[in-house]
Amino acid sequence: MPRDPEVLEPGTLSRRAVLRGGAAVLGGLFIGIELPAGRARADELQAAGAALNAFVHIPVQGRVSLIMPAVEMGQGVYTSQAMCMAEELDVGLDQIEAIHAPADREHYGHPIFYVQATGGSTTTMAWTEPLRKAGATARAMLVAAAAAEWNVPASDLVTTRGVITHPGSGRSLRYGDVTDRAAQMVPPADVPLKSPEQFQLIGTRARRIDTPDKVVGKTVYGIDVRLPGMKFAALTASPVLGGKVSHVDEAPALAMPGVRQVVVLEDIVAVVADNTWIAEQGLRALDITWSPGANATLDQAQLWADTEKASTGPGVTVRKEGDATGKFTAGTPIEATYELPFLAHTSLETQNCTVHVHDGVCEIWVGTQVPGYAQAGAAQVLGLPPEKVTVHNHLIGGGFGGRLEAAPIVTATRIAQKVAGPVKVIWSREQDIRQDMFRPLYHNRLKARVENGRVTAWHHRVTGPSILARWLPPAFKDGIDSDAIDGAAEPPYALGDMLVEYVRHENGVPFSFWRGVGPNSTVFSVESFLDLIAHRTAADPVALRRVLLGKNPRARAVLDAAAAKAGWGTPLAASPFGARRGRGVALMHAFGSLLACVAEVAVTDGGDVRVNRVVVATDVGRVINPDTVVAQVQGGVVFGIATVLHNRITFAGGRVEQTNFNDYRLLRINEMPTIEVELLASTEKSGGIGEPGTVVVQPAVANAVFAATGVQLTRMPLDASLIARSV
Template identity: 50%
Template sequence: MVTPLAPRRPPSSAPKATRRAVLGAAASGAFLLGFHAPLGRSVQAQDADSAFNAFIRIDRDGAVTLIIPQVEMGQGIYTALAMVLAEELDADWSRVSVAHAPENGRLYGNPLLGEQITGGSSSVRAFWTPMRQAGARARACLVKAAAERWGAPPQALRTEAGVVIHPASGRRLTYGALAAHAATLSPPSAPSVKSPRDFRLIGKPLRRLDTPTKTDGKARYGIDALPEGVKFATLRISPVLGGRVARVDPAPALATPGVRQVVVLEDVVAVVGDHMWAAKRGLDALDIVWDDGPNARVDTDLIWRRLREASRRTGAIARDDGDAETALAKGPGRAFTAEYEMPLLAHTCMEPLNCTVDVRADGVEVWIGTQVMTRVRAIVAETTSVPIEKVKINQHLIGGGFGRRLEADMAGWAARIAMQVKGPVKVVWTREEDVRQDYYRPAYHDILWARVRKGRITAWKHRVTGSAIAARYAPVAYKAGIDPDGVDSARDMPYNIADARVEFVREEPPGIHTGWWRGVGPNNNVFAIESFIEELARRARQDPIAFRLAHLDRAPRLRSALALAREKSGWDQPLPARCGRGVAVQGAFGSFIATVVEVAVDDHGEVRLRRVTSCVDAGVVINPNSVIAQLQGGLIYGLSAGLYGEITLKDGRVQQSNFHDYRALRIDQTPPIEVHLIPSGEAPGGIGETGTTASVAALRNAVYAATGVALRQMPVKAKAIAKGVRL
C-alpha cells in the first residue's frame, strides 16, 4: 500500500516493500518518487526487477536497489552497507541506489542485537559478513546464469562493474540482462568472498548516497511526513514522571485560530490544529493543573544522595582476576582511591521527537524515523489494539538518533492521541518537551581503587553504580545483577593488571527514565578509568602516555594508536601557561582509539578547546571519509557533554528546556580536529560512538594538565576548577 499523495505537497517517503507497492505507486501517479526521491535516485518501475535475497534487487536495465536493514541517521550506514553488498556483487556503483528496509525482524534483524535495531555502533560489525555473503551469493547466481546461457563453465567467467565476462570468447552480458534468469537459480550456501586485495569499493572514500537530497531540501525525515489530510498536534506530558492531569479547561485552546481539537488523556494534553503554530499557541493558552504524584519532590540532590549511598554496597561481581581485595588491602606500594561522577544527559537530536499516525478502520499507518522499527510497530499495535500485521510503519531518514530513537515512546504517545483524532495526525514535540521528557543518560558514581608500586599498578578495583538500562530494555541481557552495558569497557579495560575486580551496583534514579545515549556504558567507564589512570600516572611522576604504554602490554592495537597520537598531537612540544594536553585510550565497540585534547583555561576557569587529535585502528575501514566524519562528530558530541551537559531536577521537573540552558558546542568553540586512521586488516570495528566516548576523559585530563585540578565530576565547571582538588 502506498500513501496517496496530495498534488501540491511533496511526498513522504515509504519503503519499497514489494513489487506490488512499486506498481501501485506507478499507477497512482506517484511513480516511486515517494520512496526514491529522498535518496536522489530513481528506478524505472516498468522494468522487471529481480529479488535475489532480502537485500538485493536488480532491474532489467541494470539498476541495482540495495535494501538496507539499518537506518540512516547520519552515520553513513546506507553508503557503507551498500558498498559491502556492491563490492561482493561486483555491481556498477553508479547504478546503485538504496532503500529503507521495511519492518521485518526475520529478514532484517540485527544479528548482534537480535532484533531490527540500529544502535550500539554495531551495524557494520553485525552485517559485515552477512552482507558480503549476500552480495557474493547474488553474484554467483549471475555468473551461473551467464554460464548456462553460454554453455561455459562458471569458473571460466569473471565479473566487473555489473557485467559478466567470458574472457576466452570476449562475450559479455550485463547484470540487467541476466537478472530475471539469475534470480530463479539457487545460490551456493557458502559463496566465496573476495580477498581484501581485490576490493574495488571497500576502503575508498566514495560519495555518500544520502547526501545530495540533504543539500536541496528534498530529503524527508519523519517530521516532514505530510499524508493527505494531516493535522498537526503538539503535546504536554505530565512534567513529573507518574503525574496526572487533574483538570484543564479546553476553551482557551479551542478559541485559538486554527485549533481543531483538544485531546486530554490521563497524563498528557495535546492540541490539534491546522498547523504547528495553532497547536502550540493553543497548548500554551491552557492552564493545566497537574496532580504531580509520588515523584513531586524528586530533585537532583536526592538522585545523587541515593547513588552515593548505593555505591557503598558491594556490587555484583563482573570480573574477579587474582585476589584484588587482598592485594589492595596489604600489597606492597601505595594505595589510591578516587570517586567520579557523570551527570544525567539529554540527547537533543536536532530533529525534535515526532510521529505521525493515522488510525483507520482497516489498520494503522505510521510515519516516523526510528532506530527500532519492530518496537515502534509493537507499541502502536498494543496501544491501538490493532493486530500487528495491520500496522504499517513508514521509515524515514533520522535527524539525529544518538540513542533517543532507540525508544518507541514517541510512537506510543502519538498513537494514543491519534486514536482520538479523525484522519492522520502529526505529533511534533516542542524542543522544551523533547528536553524535559527524555530517556536520559544515567548519572553514574564510580569508585576506583588501585595499588601502585614502582610505577606499576599491581591491584585494581572498580565499582560502577548506576541505572541498569538493560534491565528495562532487554531484560534477558540483565543477569545476576550485572548490566553488561554498565560494565562495558570496565570489565574488559585494557590495562594488564593481575589482581583486578569490577563490580556493578544497580541503583535506579527516582522520577526519571534512563536510556541509551551515544557511547552508552563505555562513556562512563572510560571516563572513570582514564581519569584515575591519569591521576595514578601523575602521582607516580610519570608521563601519562608512558605510564599507559607500560600497562598496555596485552593491547598492541591500543599501543600503536597511542604511540601515533603522541606523535600527531605534538605531545612533547611545549605549551603556553594555563594550557594543557590530556590523553585517553579506549578499546570499546571493537575499535582502538587514542585521543589527545588540548585546552587553555583562563583565570576564571573558563575552558577553551585548542586542538583535538584522535588516532584510531577501526579494523578494515569501508569508507574512510565517513569514518573520519563520525569520529570528528562523535568527539564534538562528547566534548559538548563534557563542557556543558547536565540535566537537573527540582520538584520532580527537569529544569532545562532548550539550547540556551542545555548547550552544545558551536562552530566558534570547535577547535581543529585531526583524525588519523591506522591501516588494519582486522574485522571492522564500530565507529558511531567511538569518538564520543573517547573525548570526555581526554578533556578532563587536559584541564588537569593545564591547572593541576583533578576534576571528579562532569561537566567541567569554572567554579570547580577554581576550588578543585590539586594533586
C-alpha cells in the first residue's frame, strides 16, 4: 500500500509522492514503488577476500568478487566477463559481485591496445581467454588447498557452485574455507580449460547481472555520485571552436542565491553552486565576451571542399596486389565517391565528472572507458604523481566512443583545482553536443573494372584524419591509421587486382572514436559501391556478392542466411508509409565478426524514408551470451538508422549548428522497424558485436533507398529533397 498521505484516492498522484519513491498508475490501480534509500551514493563495491589473482577475490564468507577489466556501458560485458570467469571457477552468476577494475595498466591493460581501455568491440575477443584462465587458475589453487588439508590427490576432488567435494569420503568445503591457504600458494602455470561440451554458462542465455540494480534505481552512474559537502558546476566553452575567454562579468551570477563561485579559465567558464539547476541559471546570467580565434570562418562547405581536394593528393599505399592502375587504362571503369559527416556521441548520460582535490591527492568519480588515461590526465594537470590520483570508475550511461577520451576529466580537474571541497561538473546537453570530440569527416573514392560479372580491378582511397596518431601513437605506423582503413584493406570479397590507399587529412575539428569507428566509413562505401556496380551491370545485388564471395564460404553463409530470412527476391508487402519500396543488402567483416543485413524501406513522394524491417544474420564466432549478441545488434541497428536518415554535425562561422535532440535526431519510437536477428552457430574464435550492427545497417538502408528510388546516397545523411525530385 502507498505510504504517502497525499495520495488521496485511486488514480490520483501527488508530485511529492512521485519524487519520494516513484510510482505508476495503471487504470484505477495505484502501484507504489519503494526505491532503496541512499540510491545516489558515491561508494561502489570493493573487492573482498583474498586475492587469488588480479581478477578473482574470494572472501571467507559472502559472494565472490570478480574484477572486470572492461567497463560496462550498456553493452553487457559485465555479464559476459563474469560468465567466462565463473565458468572456469565453477560458481554461479548469482554467487558473484562484479567490481570495477582500478586504474592499473599492469594488471588490466588491454591485451590488444596495451593501454587500459574498453572499446573497438574488442572486449570478448581480447578478454575471454585471459578471464577463463584466471577463473581456472583460482579454482586449481582452491582445490589444491583443500587437497592439502585432506591429504588426498587434487584429481580426486570435484567443484560445484563454490563447494569442493571429495566423493570418496563425502567431505566438502566451501571456497571461503580454504581461500586464505590458497592465496599463499604459487599460482600453477598452464591450467587446462574446460572443453566446450563441459560448459555450464558459456553459450547460455544468461540474465545480465547489472539489470536488477538498474531496475530498482540502485545503480550508481557517474552522474549520480553524491559526496558530503559537494558543490555542482555548470560550464560553457566558446561557441566558436577553440575560442578563448576575453572578459567575464561575474556579478550577475554571484548575486544569485546558491551560487558560490565563478571559475574562469583560459577557455572555460564555470559556475559553482548548491545544485545543478542554480549553476545553470548562474551560467546564463553571466556576461561573457569571447575571443573567437582562427576558427571564426570555419564553414562546412569549405570543410567538404578541403577534404575532397586532399583526396586527390598523395596518399600512402595500404595494400597493393597486381596492377589495378594498369587495368584501368583499358575500358571505362565505374567510379564513385562517398562522404560521411561529423557525428556527435549523444549518450543518454551527458559528460560529467566529480573531483575532489585535497591534501596533495585527487579523487575522481566518473564513468570512463579509459581509467588509466583519466588518472594520467588529472595527474598532469595537478602536477601530481599518478599514484596520488584515485579514479572511482562507475557504470556508464552510454559511451559510443565518447568516453574513450580523458578530456572531460581533465576539464573537470582544472575546475576542481579552484574549488574547496568536492565538485561535480555536469555538461548540459547543448554543451555535450557542441563541445564533443566528433566522429571524423571521411571521404572514400572508389574505382572498379568489371568483366563478365566479376570485379577484376579495384582502387579504394580513404581520406580523413588519424585518431590513432593522437590516441595511441605506436599504432600509427608508416603513415597508416589501421582504424581508418579497417574494412577497406581486407574486404571479404575477391576483387581482382587491388590498390588501397590512405590520405591523412586533418581539418582542425576535434575528433574521436565513434561507434563503428573506421568501418562506418569503409564498409558503407564498399557496400554502396557494390550496389552501384550491380545497378550498372544489371546484376542482382545478392547474386553479385555471392560471385565475389566464391572463395569465402563463411561470409557467403552469412549473406545467404540474411537473404533467405528476409525473403530476398520475393515481392515486398505494401506499406502505408509510401508507395515506393525497396530492399537493400550489405555485408561486413570487421571486429572479428561477419554480419549480413537486409533492410526494407518505404519512401514517400516527399522524400521521407521509413525503415520497416531489418534482418541481420551474424557469425560472431563462439557466442558467450546469445541474448547479449541479439541486444547489441538491435541497439546497433537503431543507432545506425538514425545516422543514415538524420544525423550530422555541421559548422557555420566556427560554431556547431546542432544543439539538442530537436536538430540532432535519435530514432523515435514511431520510426522503429521490426528487427530480426539470426545467430549462426560457429566454433571460430569470438569476435566483437558492440559496433557491427551500426556499421552494417547503414549501407543496407541506403541500398534499399537506391532500389526504391534510383537515387544513391553519396553523402550522409539522406537528403529528402533529392529523393523527392526523383519521383
